[in-house]
Amino acid sequence: MIRVQIRDLIGKPGTLREQAISHTLESDLGTDVIAVRSGDPLEIELRLESVHEGILATAEVSAIAKGECSRCLEQVEFEVEADFQELYHYQPEGEDDLPVELDAIELEQPLIDAVVLSLPIKPLCSESCGGICAGCGERLEEDEAHDHQGPVDPRFDALKDFGS
Template sequence: MKNEDQRVLDPREPLVVDVHDLSRRPGSMRELDLDVAAPADLGTVVIGVPQGSPLELDLRLESVMEGVLVSGNVHAELVGECARCLEPVTDELDVTLTELYVYPERAKSAQEVGDDEEAEEVHELVGELLDLEPALRDTIVMALPFRPLCTPDCQGLCSECGVRLSDPGNEDHHHEILDPRWNALKALTGEESPEQES
């Protein structure tokens, strides 16, 4: 169980939703459209949703026996860097969010019967408020590309000099790498090694 029963939520926060009209009324439902600024830490080291950028949430809140089920779509803009050449990458992300916010007594009963796995996976309602941020973070981070690329055929960087291989004119870029153990043979034939020529 996520330690949300110890938290105090601020209803003025943009991702905290008051579900007073749905609480304890199974079968009732309402739709919620939110345009909010993205919170911090919605990403990985290489790509993510920049803090403060627009997040669009088109959600449906349904009252069920266990609590309130939140489902819908999330749209966000991504910014990061290419995993091969380190060039800036921008993209858009559309993901489906589905999260059940359970009543505290339901979470406690799952703990009492020893269902630790179920208790670990749920978020709790805090009074008649729910916090979308943790579920949103889990959903977005899991949907991010593991290795974002600037283009699908990005060639990356030269391992010797760091030049970007996908840039025009670098298609045939290469370095002649000679094993230093061959230098003795080059000396016998009178040829200079590339290191000596330079």
């Protein structure tokens, strides 16, 4: 629940108010692989405008999402930047119309939708992440030569000779 009081805006078309909200999540917000975690803050820059039909809410949301790389399973963090604009109706005409509830509006659902849409479907620690070696489980990032059947590095031969 992220309820915002809008009593001062009701029935005053043209009136504008800006408000910053810091909301602490009570449960994870995201997908199985990446989410803004419960206990972490969502920073919301909210612009509320009174219009004839209701209240127009424009929000910019920022947060840190945490999850794991879908290739190598390293922990990753992303800065989330999401935004949405919704009209809250005094007289909603269908299920898709968000209502003004007496003297407040509820931001939670459009905010969840906007944040989830902004998250990567397959998070990566880096674009070049090579995943994990199926043979030894080592991360392959920046080690494209990693190969168990390949020729032994000639530098090791030189060391062997040096020791004998």
